[in-house]
Amino acid sequence: MTRRLLLSHLSLMLLVLLALEVPFGVFYDRTEVSRFSHTAQQGAMTLAEVCEEKMEHGLAADLPELARTYGHRTGSRVLIANQKGVVLTDTTDLALVGKDLSSESDISTALRDHPVVDTRRAPSAGGDVLFVTVPGGSDTTAPCVVRTVYVLGPLKAEVHATWLALAGVGLGVLAVVALIGFALARSVTRPVRALERATAQLAEGRLTDPPATDDGPPELRRLAASFTRTATRLQHVLQAQQAFASDVSHQLKTPLTSLRLRLENFEPHLAPCAQDSLDKALGELERLSRMVQGLLALARLENSAIRPEAVDLDAVVTDRAAIWTAFADEQHVDIIVSGATSVRVWAVPGALEQIIDNLLSNALRMSPPGTAITLATVTGPTGDGRTPPVAELHVIDQGPGMTETERHRAFDRFWRAADADHDGTGLGLPMVRQLTRASGGEVTLEAAPGGGLDAAVRLRRAENRTHRDRLGTSAVADSAGCWKTPPSSTRTAPSR
Structure with a gap:
């Protein structure tokens, strides 16, 4: 400027x-x-x-x-x-x-x-x-x-000397005007630069150096004052949300655990005809616990901010596939890993594991016995200098698939397909999208060739440091490892 x-x-x-x-x-x-x-x-x-x-x-x-x-x-x-x-x-x-x-x-x-x-x-x-x-x-x-x-x-x-004199006078005037203009421009843009720094700090999650409200033109002073008030209110709201998520995570776990124990204590004293109702109540209680955990995880994702880091996509895919193979064998479903190797992508710490766990859980739930789930890694074009190269992870199942309308609504919170299992929470795919966007990427659902669903996760490849700088500070996520859930619980929690 x-x-x-x-x-x-x-x-x-x-x-x-x-x-x-x-x-x-x-x-x-x-x-x-x-x-x-x-x-x-x-x-x-x-x-x-x-x-x-x-x-x-x-x-x-x-x-x-x-x-x-x-x-x-x-x-x-x-x-x-x-x-x-x-x-x-x-x-x-x-x-x-x-x-x-x-x-x-x-x-x-x-x-x-x-x-x-x-x-x-x-x-x-x-x-x-x-x-x-x-x-x-x-x-x-x-x-x-x-x-x-x-x-x-x-x-x-003589005439040429006069022209040179005129040019010298012009250059001298331009030099003086440049000095004066530079001083004026700096005085005008100083509040703008202060607002830019404050905006970057606010994007990081906390405003530590608010812009001065007594510097610059009147319009910029008023803008700085309005920005400071807005940032202060926003920080209060974020702090209140973080405090709420922290308090709820502690306050709800104890009563839910106590309620589960009390219901299980009823089992010896119930008539056989009431056993089915007790099982359903325990199932709903388990679903409520998973829903609370999912909501708290989403709240932490939206209220925290860290930078993505370079992650070995091939290593993470291989590791998660090995862990989920045992659960897939129980349902007679194969997990196939294919595609490019040695691909590094930018991702928030711990996010890639959670993304794959949720997508594999959904795919495994919808895959009939005797079918296979494919984890395919595809590298995109190298980019044109302004657009960084990308890598894609495809989780493809051979289940019944979803209609176009269902694929568009699948990322809405609490939405589940009409034929989905009733123990799902409708938070798995929203969490996948949140984690992907926090890492600077995007996730889409497409119809797989031959039937089934293709969940494509697109992330930026970590080929050099400049790509990380281009990501900026827009990534939001919790601290490393706080989203990870054991495959056994993730397998049943998410639902389309």
Whole structure:
């Protein structure tokens, strides 16, 4: 923002300088050339009158000395010709003396009593030259013609020096404006940078350095005050939610455990016809316990913030598949691991294990005996420098699958399919999505080829450190290991 403000000031000042200096430079250039031409013409006419007077008094022999004196004084080349165009003297080329130049355009025009002022290109002179040819006398028949030739190099050098001076003045003005603009831009953007730092701190979970409310323009001061009030209220809300999650986790476990023990104590005293009701009550109590644990886990996910870390996807998949194989064997279901190896992804500590556990639990619940669950790792494109490369983990079952409407609603909290088991909580897939987003990725449900469901988890590959920096601080998760649940409990808790 500082650069943009500074560039805007400099651009505006540059336009002003160009609007002032360029017309002035052009006007100065034209004025100097016009003044020089007029002076040269007046001098040539005066010299021509003197030459005419010398010739009338029979003093033509004085013309060479007169021409040399004038040429030395004005720095020009002087040529004098008689009324027939024959050269009488030339201060530069004596070989021209006696030659007839009446055929040359400026000489012939001057002999007809018309002065000529013209600029020509003369490579021998190293640039442009000014020709001033005037008749000597006021009669219609000129007794002599005077030609003066000036090299315009010194005049052009003077004009160029003026342009350089103008450019130097412009650069000096721009430098001063840059210093002043930089100071002003810094003073304007200082509160904005303070707000940016405060926003980053708030994204981390705690505002330790609130922006000053007495610095910068009035609008930014009011914005800083509003931001501080909002951040303070938000921190109070987050602290209240964290305290609630902590208190509930302790307060609900004891009464639920006590209630379970009391119900189990009733079993010896119940009639056989009431046994089924007791089993259902215990089942609902177990489901309530899992639901409370799931809600508390989601609350901790939403209220905490840590950065993702590089995780070996292949190692985690292999480890979880080995653990779940025993439970899959009980239902005569195979677990197949395939795809790329040695793939590292960014994930919140402990999140990848929980994601795979929940997806395998759902897949195992819906897989008929004799089928297989596939864990496939696929690496995406390497990215274009702005989009980091990704890796995909597919958990594919051969169950009945889900309709498109059910797949869209599967990540809603407490939602379960109409034919789902009644002991599910409807929190497994929402937790998977929360963990995936906390790791900077995304999860989707698609219909698997040949039937079944394909749960695809897309995470950013950890190929270099720059990808981690691009993730920012948006990941939210609990401390490492606090989401892990034993496969035995995770296997029955989540539900589509």
